[in-house]
Amino acid sequence: MHNTGKTILVVDDYELIVERLTALLEELAYVAQVWSARSYTESVALLGTQVPDIALLDIHLPDRSGIDLLDYIKDRYPAVRVIMISNQVNPTYKVLCQEKGADFVIDKSNDYEMIPNLIASLSGCS
Numbered sequence: 001m002h003n004t005g006k007t008i009l010v011v012d013d014y015e016l017i018v019e020r021l022t023a024l025l026e027e028l029a030y031v032a033q034v035w036s037a038r039s040y041t042e043s044v045a046l047l048g049t050q051v052p053d054i055a056l057l058d059i060h061l062p063d064r065s066g067i068d069l070l071d072y073i074k075d076r077y078p079a080v081r082v083i084m085i086s087n088q089v090n091p092t093y094k095v096l097c098q099e100k101g102a103d104f105v106i107d108k109s110n111d112y113e114m115i116p117n118l119i120a121s122l123s124g125c126s
Contacts, residue, residue, distance in 0.1 A: 005032025
C-alpha cells in the first residue's frame with residue numbers, strides 16, 4: 001500500500017455489506033485503510049479519534065439516519081468526501097443528499113460495481 005493511500009469509512013448495519021465493501025476496497029492500490037461502523041453512534045465515536053478521506057454511508061441506519069450522519073460529517077469535517085449508499089435510492093433522497101454535500105448517491109444493489117471507480121475519482125486516481 002502507498003503512504004498516500006486514502007482512508008475509507010464504511011457505515012452500514014449489514015455485516016455482509018461491510019465485509020464485501022471492505023474486501024473490495026482493500027484490493028485497491030490507492031486505499032491505505034478501511035474502517036467500519038454499524039450505526040450512527042458508532043460512527044460518531046470513531047470520527048472522534050480518526051477522520052477518513054472518504055466515507056460510504058448507508059442511508060438507513062438502526063439508530064439514526066445516514067443523512068443525519070452526512071450532516072454531522074459535513075459540518076465537522078467538510079473535506080471528507082461522501083458516497084451515500086442504499087438499497088432504496090429514490091429521487092427525493094438523491095437530491096437531498098446531494099444538497100447536503102454528498103459527492104455521489106448510489107443503489108448498493110445495482111451499482112455496487114461502480115464503487116471502485118467512484119473511489120478512484122474521489123482519490124484523484126482516475
